[in-house]
Amino acid sequence: MAMVGLFWIAEGDxxxxxxxxxxxxxxxxxxxxxxxxxxxxxxxxxWEDVSALTMTDVPVKSLVRQAGVIKNLAVTMVVNLAIPMVPDRADEAPPLMTLHVTSPGAEHELSVYAAAAVGYSPTEIELSRALLARLTEGAATMTTTLTAMSEWGRTSEGETPRGAERERLLRSWAA
Structure with missing residues (x-):
């Protein structure tokens, strides 16, 4: 399983x-x-009914967000060491994002959890949104794009690539 931009690719899914x-x-x-x-x-x-896919509520990676995650981990560890019976705060849910699926006469809002604990880089957000838009350009484009993403998932080592490689993958899939 690997995260590439706003996408989580698990084998071929x-x-x-x-x-x-x-x-x-x-x-x-x-x-x-x-x-x-x-x-x-x-x-x-x-897909034949989907005219647009847009993503909102995406957490943006920032120093403040990274510091907050580190602070929460430190507080949780100290509390668990001092009072072992306190419930673990690590069970807190990640931020929710919203995928808007537009079809003739309707817009559906679907919730998804963010996979990036500290948020996503602005470049990955922009490239991911472009990729979502590309998926609605027609059946051939959608099939080619999803096939490339799935194939990468099946052949990758299963680890999330570094930032530059994630951006390269997103660019190639959105091209």
Whole structure:
């Protein structure tokens, strides 16, 4: 499993945001359409009906956000050492992002969890949004793009690549 921009690629499966587990909300991109997963959202939005995909509420990577994550980890560790019976704060949910799926006469808001603990770089956000827009340019473009993303997921080592490589992948998929 690897994170590339706003996408989580697990073997051949492509998700927007983190891959959901259990009843957690999520979105999977398949050759058939945009699949809403989790509690309180379900269904398939077929590609022929999808005219736009836009992402909002994306946490932007910043020094303040990174410091906040480190501070929370430190506080949790100190509290757990001092009072072992206190519930672990590491179970707090990551930020929620919203994928807007536009189709004729309707817009659907689907929730997904952010996969990046400290947020996403502005460049990765911009490239990911361009890639989402590219997926709605027609069946051939969507198929070619999703196939390239899935193939990379099947052949990669399963680890999230470094920033420059993530940006290179996003550029190639959005081209």
């Amino acid at each position: 492509v998700y927007v945001g983190a891959k959901p587990s259990g009843l957690a909300p999520g979105v999977r991109l398949t050759p058939e359409g945009v699949v809403a997963l989790g509690d309180r959202q379900s269904g398939v939005h077929l």
